[in-house]
Amino acid sequence: MSGMAALRSRQNPRVFRQLGFDGRSQEMWAIIDGMERSCAYNKVIICGSTGSGRTEIAAQLVLWMIDRAKVTCAICASCDKQADVAHSVRDVNSLYDMFGALLTLGMAARKQDDLRKSVLLRTLRSIRAVLWIDDWQCLADKDKVPIAKLLSEFPSNVRIIITCRGEKDHLQVQNLQSMVPDAKLFPLPDLNAALSQKMFFTHMERIMFGDDHVSDIEFENRFHKSGPCSKLGDLDKETRALLKDTCDNRLGTFGQSHVLALHLLAASSAAATSIRTVLSRFKDEQEVEYGFAHGPDEPHCRSDALFLWPAMCVAHYFLSEEQKRLTIILVRVGAPLHADELAQVSGYTPKEVVGIVNVLYGMRIVSRTPTGLVYVIPAIRDNILWHMSRRSRMEKETEGMFRLDDFRTEPWVKVFCSVGAGEMLKATLNYFSVQGGAWSELMAAHHMRLAVEALSMDASTGAGGQMTLLYDMYFKLVRTWFFEWERGGIKAPGGFEAALDGRHIACRPIPVHYVALRNALMQVNQLASSKERQRAACEAMASILFSIGEYEGAEGVTRWASSINQELAKKPY
DSSP, X not given: OOHHHHHHHTOOTTSOOOGGGTTOHHHHHHHHIIIIISOOOSEEEEEESTTSSHHHHHHHHHHHHHHTTOOSEEEEEESSTTSOSSEEOSSHHHHHHHTGGGOOOOOTTSOOHHHHHHHHHHHHTTSOEEEEEEOGGGSOHHHHHHHXXXXXXXXXXXXXXXXXXXXXXXXXXXXXXXXXXXXXXXXEOOOOHHHHHHHHHHHHHHHHHOTTOOOOOEEEETTEEESGGGGGOOOOHHHXXXXXXXXXXXXXXXXXXXHHHHHHHHHHHHHTSOHHHHXXXXXXXXXXXXXXXXXXXXXXXXXXXXXXXXXXXXXXHHSOHHHHHHHHHHHHHOSOBOHHHHHHHHOOOHHXXXXXXXXXXXXXXXXXXXXXXXXXXXXXXXXXXHHHHHHHHHHHXXXXXXXXOHHHHTTTTHHHHSTTHHHHHHHHHHHHHTTOSHHHHHHHHHHHHHHHHHHHTSGGGOOOHHHHHHHHXXXXXXXXXXXXXXXTOOOOOOSTTHHHHGGGGOOOOOOHHHHXXXXXXXOHHHHHTOHHHHHHHHHHXXXXXXXXXXXXXXXXXXXXXXXXXXXXXXXXX
């Protein structure tokens, strides 16, 4: 099967099954013709309005190049920290950091801006690489020019794909063109209503019948359909107008109303209820109960993340307890897992996990990598964690008198904020601690921090900020070792979704002198209740931190050890 046929029939397992790509094959192949076949240009700018499919086309282009061995190195990055790609670009230094696997300079004490640029460019000339930078509009204005200047110096054998929100005559798109003048601009037209409706119901079919289902929907007009979609119920013109009005009013000028409509339609399908029932419940909800706020300090006022919060609202009504529990586990794990690993952590069978994940993926709660790793979409994960901390604060302020009704407290928030949160962490912490290898050690350190957070919610344990500092420093210690060859760690391998898939080569154990400290920190409850154990852990931690040059962290841990010594000196024997 040719690449074009595979994309159109959606039989290629490497193809992302994302909503926005349907109907965009013409634009994608126009880019491939110019970049790969005629070699007319090596840089492209993909622009379009919100929801037009910019990110999806870029992802498909990268996968197309990987599958056909057009490139030996693929690096995917986003300027939006809420995105679910591997790397984040904030300024020119973070762009250099992203190429860390290509830069082995060992001259950290010197000013090396010019040197690292020359080394990077020399290295790039010897490889075939593609760099994808998503959501250019999220960059600060002061950081755009240095990044664009560096990109303009990249050799011609490096393909560069940049996506930016806005029409072709939009000011930020024109500014990007002026900064990268040799890039070819590809504006994406908006999807028409008929194609959008077809995409909605095609996606609903995949939720109901599986990802490999091939739709045979035929449209006689904009509002009539036939085929397997009839099993899911028709949308008449009045209901469709109601759906559109509800979504537009909820999101206002932020856009993404079609994504919200998809969430509601998917909820209707998953719950086997009418779309009007879903709309009536959704319209009555108070946004503040789901962490949706317009305050300047709230993380959910960003336009890019705003459209994801309705998935939480819908999930409260329509996800089963098993689906909610698996989502909580993924949020607490904080890293992508395969189905068999999720089965071990959750206690479900692999077959049950696959079924649950399919529904969560259909509801846009989780996402999947091409290698089958599952993770909660970052903006939704942040929403859950924010809601958890918000409820914890409110309960403390009202001294236990504040109560949410059952469907809001079970299990999204209540499990996180209760004393029993440590029990859920115990299973995941034990799982990672016995696996061995660099990636598992890093995840174990992450879960130790989560365990301390759970203890700090229980005032009876006395665990406070100093305990959090100790575990933060250990996580930083393991992370530093993980990414540096000189100390026995392993660098991220680079390539597509390196941050997600890099653990497959991370099999080296931690240094021997870390093991005793790790074993002491694993006993979170015992450490929290014993000043002697805390002092011993602080001394061991400070010694290692000083040896690797983390002087600020070492001083903080040392100060805590001194205060413990003073407390123990006053203690009568």
